[in-house]
Structure formats: structure tokens, C-alpha cells
Amino acid sequence: MPSIIYYIEVLLKYRKFILYNILIFAFVSAGISLILPQKFKATAQILPPAEESDLFGALSGISLPKLSRLVKSGSFFAQSTPSDLLAVILQSRTILEKVVLDNDLKRIYKVKKGIEPAIKTLAKATKIKVGEEGVIELTVEAPKPELAANIANSYLFHLDKFLKESNMSRGKNMRVFIEKRLETQKEELRLASESLKAFLERNKLVSLDEETKAIIEAYAQLKSELLKREIQFQITKEVSTEDNPYLLELAREIENFRTELQRIETGTPKSSSGFGAGFAVALKKLPQVAQEYAKRFREFRVQEEIYALLLSQLEQAKILEARDTPTITILDYARIHERRSWPKRKLIVAFACILSFLISTIVSFGKEWMHNIQNNPERYSVLINVIHTIRSDLFSIVCKFKKPRSD
Numbered sequence: 001m002p003s004i005i006y007y008i009e010v011l012l013k014y015r016k017f018i019l020y021n022i023l024i025f026a027f028v029s030a031g032i033s034l035i036l037p038q039k040f041k042a043t044a045q046i047l048p049p050a051e052e053s054d055l056f057g058a059l060s061g062i063s064l065p066k067l068s069r070l071v072k073s074g075s076f077f078a079q080s081t082p083s084d085l086l087a088v089i090l091q092s093r094t095i096l097e098k099v100v101l102d103n104d105l106k107r108i109y110k111v112k113k114g115i116e117p118a119i120k121t122l123a124k125a126t127k128i129k130v131g132e133e134g135v136i137e138l139t140v141e142a143p144k145p146e147l148a149a150n151i152a153n154s155y156l157f158h159l160d161k162f163l164k165e166s167n168m169s170r171g172k173n174m175r176v177f178i179e180k181r182l183e184t185q186k187e188e189l190r191l192a193s194e195s196l197k198a199f200l201e202r203n204k205l206v207s208l209d210e211e212t213k214a215i216i217e218a219y220a221q222l223k224s225e226l227l228k229r230e231i232q233f234q235i236t237k238e239v240s241t242e243d244n245p246y247l248l249e250l251a252r253e254i255e256n257f258r259t260e261l262q263r264i265e266t267g268t269p270k271s272s273s274g275f276g277a278g279f280a281v282a283l284k285k286l287p288q289v290a291q292e293y294a295k296r297f298r299e300f301r302v303q304e305e306i307y308a309l310l311l312s313q314l315e316q317a318k319i320l321e322a323r324d325t326p327t328i329t330i331l332d333y334a335r336i337h338e339r340r341s342w343p344k345r346k347l348i349v350a351f352a353c354i355l356s357f358l359i360s361t362i363v364s365f366g367k368e369w370m371h372n373i374q375n376n377p378e379r380y381s382v383l384i385n386v387i388h389t390i391r392s393d394l395f396s397i398v399c400k401f402k403k404p405r406s407d
Contacts, residue, residue, distance in 0.1 A: 014364035021360040022353050029352030033345040039141050041341040042148035042334035044156055048134030049082040049328065083134040086328070090128050090138065090159055093119065098158045103151050108143070122151070135331060145336045152334030160328050174235050174317035181231070182310045189303040196296045216298045219264050224305035226257040231313060 011018070089095060100106065100118045111118045127139045138155055142148035233250045 010365055010368050011361070014360075014367070017364060018357065018360040022356045025352040025356030026349055029349050030345065033343045033348045036343040037143060038340045039143060039342040040145040040148045040337060040339075041139055041141050042145070042152045042337060043137060043139045043332070044152045044334040045331040046083075046086065046136040046138070046156070046159075047329040047331050048136070049086070081130075081134055083130045083136050086159065087128050087130050087136055089162065090136075090155060091123070091126075095155065095158050095162065096122055099151060099154045102154045102158070103147065105151075108147065126151075126155075138334075140334070141341060145338055149334040149336045156328070156330060156333070163328065172317075174231075175314065177235055178231065178310055178314045178317055182307075182314060185303065185307050185310055189300075189307050192296070192300040192303040196300045199293060199296050215264060216301055219261065219298055220301035220305045222257055222261055222264070223302040224309045226254060226261065227306050228309055228313070229254045229257065 096119045097115065100115060100122055105111075105122060106115060106118045109118050109121045111121075125141045129137045129139075131137060138152055140148050140152040140155070142151055229250055233247065233254060236244070236247050236250065
């Protein structure tokens with residue numbers, strides 16, 4: 001086996017060949033790196049939303065392609081965070097198309113027909129990463145540093161605008177729905193008040209014990225909570241699909257509240273849902289006059305609770321519709337970086353030099369080996385015979401598989 005001195009001698013013998021190759025590779029790679037199209041990166045960072053429920057409630061039914069698939073899978077809300085939701089929206093066609101038009105990327109990407117190729121190119125040039133703390137990092141690569149920064153900041157602008165419009169639309173739908181419901185509720189509260197007043201005038205001595213009053217209060221509270229869920233269900237149903245997990249959860253809660261209300265009315269055993277106060281006397285088992293009074297008083301309290309709830313919900317809807325505050329918090333806007341991200345000329349030249357050294361070394365040892373073979377007649381003749389044998393074998397194999405000519 002050759003010693004290390006032998007290898008060093010071979011390298012020294014072919015040092016000029018190796019050096020020339022390294023220099024040639026270095027100059028060629030440097031020239032190629034100079035003519036390669038330059039690319040610049042710009043990075044922006046977004047803090048995670050502070051109000052999770054508001055963001056999920058506003059966007060749970062938005063029909064974005066990727067978001068819709070996640071929502072329909074049934075596991076999006078259980079496993080994802082608001083930052084994941086924002087990342088999905090940033091990658092949606094809705095945002096990509098607006099960014100393309102905003103920065104005239106069809107011209108920059110030299111797209112002649114349609115907008116689809118420009119959208120695909122932009123998507124490939126954009127990287128979105130959600131960190132462990134929920135911070136979203138948006139990185140855009142472009143031919144010019146100003147363009148990269150403009151595209152990244154355009155993403156932020158259109159994301160913020162999209163979320164504002166979604167929130168305002170939800171607030172408007174909620175306000176219109178509650179205003180209609182409130183008009184009906186005013187009349188129902190008036191009728192319930194007049195009915196209770198007329199009953200009290202006819203039965204001046206009727207009064208309720210503490211347990212019955214507690215039952216009625218609990219009933220009214222449950223009824224108001226039921227209405228709150230029903231309002232949320234109706235609003236979400238207008239902008240969402242039927243298999244939305246948030247909508248299904250609301251439907252389940254509505255059914256539980258209805259079950260508990262029926263339990264208080266009829267005195268059936270406590271359900272497994274966990275609701276209810278567990279009273280000893282059902283409403284239907286009260287004495288006739290007290291039962292009638294309880295029914296009217298209960299209706300009045302329920303209508304009163306519902307009316308107060310609707311007023312509160314109406315104010316929230318008006319605030320949600322009118323507000324114009326940023327829905328996302330920008331940690332860092334994208335800045336113009338004069339230093340290119342590609343090509344990395346030093347890295348390219350270094351890699352070319354290493355590669356040329358390895359190739360030149362292999363060639364040098366191959367030439368030295370052939371030189372030694374040629375200076376040794378016996379070994380050279382053996383090598384020639386091996387080559388002839390291999391060539392003959394290959395020729396016979398080719399002839400064997402060659403198709404016969406047809407006459």
C-alpha cells in the first residue's frame with residue numbers, strides 16, 4: 001500500500017496542473033456569479049393577535065381555499081393558533097392577487113397573459129414562518145431591494161385591510177340582525193309586563209317563596225344564555241359552512257340549554273351537561289295560582305333579561321362595525337437591504353475551487369497510475385488484455401440482444 005509520502009510526491013509532481021485547474025475554475029465561477037440574476041431579501045415580523053376569540057369569530061367562515069380545507073377537517077380550531085390562521089390568510093390567493101396588482105408584478109415577472117403565473121412566482125418567492133412564540137416572519141425575495149421591501153410591506157397592508165373589512169362585515173351583519181330582533185323584543189317585553197301587571201291587579205295577595213323565585217331567576221338566566229347562543233349561531237351560519245366546527249359547537253350548546261330549561265319546567269332528573277341549579281320543585285308542580293303567577297313572572301324576567309342582553313350585544317356590534325384600529329401588530333416592517341441574498345459569490349468561488357481541487361487530484365493520481373502501468377510491460381500487457389476481454393464481452397452481449405433482420 002503506498003505511503004503518505006507517495007501521495008505528497010504525486011501532488012507535488014502535478015502541482016501546476018492542479019493549480020491551473022483551480023485558477024480556471026475560480027475565474028469561470030466568478031464570471032458566472034457576476035452574470036447570474038441578483039436577488040434581495042426583505043423580512044417583516046408580525047406579533048401574534050392578542051384577542052384570539054375575536055379573530056377566530058371574525059374569520060371562521062371566510063371562504064379561502066386552504067382555510068376552508070382546514071376548517072372542514074374539524075381539527076383546525078383545536079390544534080391551530082391565531083398566528084397559524086394569519087399565516088394561512090397570507091398564503092391565500094386573495095392576498096397574493098392584491099399584492100401582485102399592487103406592485104405591478106406581471107410586468108416585473110414578464111408575464112404576458114393572465115395573472116396566475118405571477119401569483120405562482122410570488123408564492124415561490126415568499127416564505128412564511130411561525131415561530132415558537134407565535135411571531136410570524138414573512139420573507140420576500142425579489143430582483144431589487146426596494147421591490148422586496150415593498151412587496152413584504154404590501155402583504156402587511158392587505159392582510160390588515162382584509163381583517164378590518166372582515167370584522168366590519170361581521171359587525172354589520174350582527175348589528176342588522178340584533179336591531180331587527182330588538183324591535184320584536186320590545187313588543188314582547190311590553191306584553192309580558194302588561195300581562196304580569198294585570199294578573200297582580202286581580203290577585204293582590206299572591207306571592208312567591210324564595211325557592212320559586214330562585215327557580216325563575218335561574219330559568220331567566222338560562223333563557224338569556226340560550227338566546228345569546230342562538231344569535232351567534234344565526235350570524236355565523238350566514239357566513240360559514242354547515243360543517244364548521246364552531247357552528248357545530250354552538251348547536252350542541254343550544255341543545256344543552258334547551259334540555260336544562262325543559263328540566264326546570266318538568267322536574268326531570270339532572271342531565272349530564274352540568275347545567276342547572278338542581279331545584280326540588282318543578283314549575284309545573286306549583287299550586288295553580290302560584291304556577292300562573294310564576295309563569296307570568298318568569299316570562300317577564302326572561303323578556304327583561306333578553307332585552308338587556310340584546311342591548312349589550314347591539315353596542316358590541318356597533319363598536320365592532322365602526323372601529324378602525326389595526327387588527328395586527330407589526331413588530332418589524334420590511335426594510336431595504338443593499339446586500340444581495342443571491343448569488344453568494346464568495347461561496348460559489350470557494351465551492352468551485354474545492355471541487356476543482358478534488359477533480360484535479362483524482363485526475364493526477366489517474367495519470368500517475370497510467371504512467372506506472374505503461375512503464376511496466378507486464379502490467380501494461382495484462383491491462384490491455386483485460387480491456388480487450390471486456391470489449392469482447394460487451395460486443396457479444398450486444399450481438400446476442402440484437403434483433404434479427406426481417407427478410
